[in-house]
Amino acid sequence: MGSVRVLRAVNGSSLVWNTKLRSSTVCARAFSAKMSPPSKAVVYEQHGSPDQVVRMVDFPPVEIREKDVCVKMLAAPINPSDINRIEGVYPVKPPVPAVGGYEGVGEVQSVGSAVTGLTPGDWVIPSPPSFGTWQTYIVKEENVWHKINKNVPIEYAATVTVNPLTALRMLEDFVDLNSGDAVVQNGATSIVGQCIIQLAQIRGLHSINVIRDRTEAEEVRENLKKLGADEVYTESQLEVKNVKGFLGDLPEPVLGFNCVGGNSASLVLKFLRQSGTMVTYGGMSKKPIAVSTSSFIFKDLALRGFWLQKWMSLDKAKDCRIMIDYLLGLMREEKLKYEMELVSFDDFPLALEKALGKQRSHPKQVLKF
Amino acid sequence: MGSVRVLRAVNGSSLVWNTKLRSSTVCARAFSAKMSPPSKAVVYEQHGSPDQVVRMVDFPPVEIREKDVCVKMLAAPINPSDINRIEGVYPVKPPVPAVGGYEGVGEVQSVGSAVTGLTPGDWVIPSPPSFGTWQTYIVKEENVWHKINKNVPIEYAATVTVNPLTALRMLEDFVDLNSGDAVVQNGATSIVGQCIIQLAQIRGLHSINVIRDRTEAEEVRENLKKLGADEVYTESQLEVKNVKGFLGDLPEPVLGFNCVGGNSASLVLKFLRQSGTMVTYGGMSKKPIAVSTSSFIFKDLALRGFWLQKWMSLDKAKDCRIMIDYLLGLMREEKLKYEMELVSFDDFPLALEKALGKQRSHPKQVLKF
Structure with a gap:
């Protein structure tokens, strides 16, 4: 400097x-x-x-x-x-x-x-x-x-x-995921979102993806499905009392990711299964996350946050470099792209x-x- | 039946x-x-x-x-x-x-x-x-x-x-608390709230207590302090930009309890220290809990819920009876009263x-x- x-x-x-x-x-x-x-x-x-x-x-x-x-x-x-x-x-x-x-x-x-x-x-x-x-x-x-x-x-x-490492850590740091489990996320078109779809698929996980309403929604849906997304819905499609009908044969997701806030975060919460966890890593809508009391008491949801910064310390450098090499390997094999x-x-x-x-x-x- | x-x-x-x-x-x-x-x-x-x-x-x-x-x-x-x-x-x-x-x-x-x-x-x-x-x-x-x-x-x-056991479990099930740590709660005049104050004191913990505005606030404050509360504030007292000034010599609380929701829950969140946890066990105001994105990302807060029901199963009966006898012992010694x-x-x-x-x-x- x-x-x-x-x-x-x-x-x-x-x-x-x-x-x-x-x-x-x-x-x-x-x-x-x-x-x-x-x-x-x-x-x-x-x-x-x-x-x-x-x-x-x-x-x-x-x-x-x-x-x-x-x-x-x-x-x-x-x-x-x-x-x-x-x-x-x-x-x-x-x-x-x-x-x-x-x-x-x-x-x-x-x-x-x-x-x-x-x-x-x-x-x-x-x-x-x-x-x-x-x-x-x-x-x-x-x-x-x-x-x-x-x-x-x-x-x-x-x-x-920054982004691929965020996706990798968020799939590791909060819930023990098993092959066949599902995750749900909003902001699915972001780089982190696209990485989550692909890293989830590599781990045998399913992903349910929420995107914001836009004219080219159908094209976006197809692109995300090509990356490995199981389901892709626009926010307005999910304006129903019970979103669980949109799961089809997929299991209720145990882990959710939120980078939007506001109503979009509520959609992630609605998809989560009993005792599920939602991780917030961004707030693109600049709106807070509103949670009902019953989500905590009866549904036993846990809400957490992720900031990559805690992985950016010198004492974690060695771990990070190993993860970066792993991610670069996936990129080389074209298993991780955006x-x-x-x-x-x-x-x-x-x-x-x-x-x-x-x-x-x-x-x-x-x-x- | x-x-x-x-x-x-x-x-x-x-x-x-x-x-x-x-x-x-x-x-x-x-x-x-x-x-x-x-x-x-x-x-x-x-x-x-x-x-x-x-x-x-x-x-x-x-x-x-x-x-x-x-x-x-x-x-x-x-x-x-x-x-x-x-x-x-x-x-x-x-x-x-x-x-x-x-x-x-x-x-x-x-x-x-x-x-x-x-x-x-x-x-x-x-x-x-x-x-x-x-x-x-x-x-x-x-x-x-x-x-x-x-x-x-x-x-x-x-x-x-019901209520004393809720207080006991909530002090045990979420955060490893050490003597000298602080907890913060709203709805402090409820039976659970009063039990938290007393059980916290028995464990060497400090308590910061939020009560709703009422004409007899001073009397309530004195009563809760007699039970062992370190600090008692009305919601309107805490309508400031930074509530941390109200901690005095107390450490920032690592664990918070919310049975109200709405603004009162936000006050609990404001008091919490970095990486603190808020446990919701009631929603007396019938208002949702609103959380900013930055509370999750930068402050790394965790939000959880507690429902006593999960302790009311037959397989937990033995544990519960031991805890109940412990609580009855405190009641007999007048260390737990309401x-x-x-x-x-x-x-x-x-x-x-x-x-x-x-x-x-x-x-x-x-x-x-």
Whole structure:
């Protein structure tokens, strides 16, 4: 973050000039030091609406110290959680100024003299993520980089850490699921939702999926069924007294996932069987979850929450890297797939606009550097 | 239930005459059999508002078979759950007609020839409860009766099975509590609420208590503090952005209890610490519980429910009887107490009216036979 902090002292247009000045100073001080190329980054200096507070900034070359690895970024997605971080809606706000982005994949450009595990040309992802990934070059110590197999498309490597891992953990951390059990979820078209469908199927689980009403609902239903969804219903289809009739031959789901809130969360609760569990991991409708007293007392439902952040600590890094390799393996075998759109980093404003989804929904936006 | 079932075939005023007729028949068939005294019972023949569907009925003597015990009831409370059973709001409605009441205490009047563990004069409670207790004499097999020590007041023996046991289990079944931990609850003036305060104190736990706004709030606060409450607040006192300021030196509570719903449940949630659990066991406000997405994701709260019914199965009878004896021991030592009002069984309509609390709140109504 060293080179970002200089932003704190400068204003708008003078930034590039100032940082360039600092760059010269650094070069003069350490003439023989190995330096990174200059970098371009998407930066926010204050929290707020992303389309208002982010801008593209030029960073000067930085020194590559003996334990450092200089990585040329290949791809990084724009996730909803990236938007939330910029908005500052998380309980712990990241300090500003900061580079946007959280996950991504890059290629090792050069390494410091004490680096033993990585060589130029390797593909790496930040694991656990701890810095902005929306920049062309990143210099960080070797231990934050996880070397991965190069046999997956960059957009999958760039997106494996957040959404697929969320889906994987949520299927593991709450209920002991047995082959033949069913799960129910709303927001089924999200990347997490699509991963849940596929990971559930791999484990022999059935999935009942709720999507919001839309004109292309039939097409969405077909696509999700191709991924392995057993049933797909729109919210309005489920506006009946007893949703259980929609289960067909499937067992009542023991576990549900909610990333919407409001009425859509209530639909998940209605599907759950006695003593079932609903896990909330998002709130796209921005509406609270309303639960009847009888759901708790007589139906014995349990409501929990999931935040990937607790898996992003250093002490869990080893476990996470094993899971990431597992997920990348599934991606390589095309058992785990989802729609994405690669967009040139230079077109960041356009990708951001699509990611914000103000007009209509778009595939996951992945920046290509 | 044999003698109650005859009600199914009869209408209103002809009931007593019909059951008397049946009584004569029984006597003629088994002239030498040991018979119970005639019994008076509060019966409902259909579900509905208790003050409209219950009425006092005379039952004829019934035969005391060799494994039977005839119990003269001493006392039985009117619990909110009794009201709910009559209203038929539970997911599994008890078959009607039925005698009201669920718990109580009685004295053994006479026993069948094969009864070895009980003798006339013993005090017994139905455990687990499985039949109506609002009647003067009950004949049931020995194994449904749990003999208790006679050194507690009848109103405590009559009420130990439902509310104190609920409080005891809720402190055990959800979170591992350590001495010094805090719990928070709403509906703190209920019998369960008062038991939680006292059982928490016995375990070295602190309690934060929320009561509804009322003119005598100060008096209620003093009474609950005498029972061992650390803090007592009215709902309107807690209408602030951050309730944590009301904790004083107490730790943030790890476990909360909700028997109200609506805004009062939200106050319990606000008090809970990170990763805390709220257990819902009632919904006096008849309002749902609304939970924000961030409560689940960032605060990692868990919401659960408790229904005593799962402890009322035959396979848990032994455990329950041990717990009941433990609670009766605390009552004997006056470490567990709550306000009750003994009312003659003949004044049942008055007691019911008070229990329904339509005008104002009254102490727990306990019928004295």
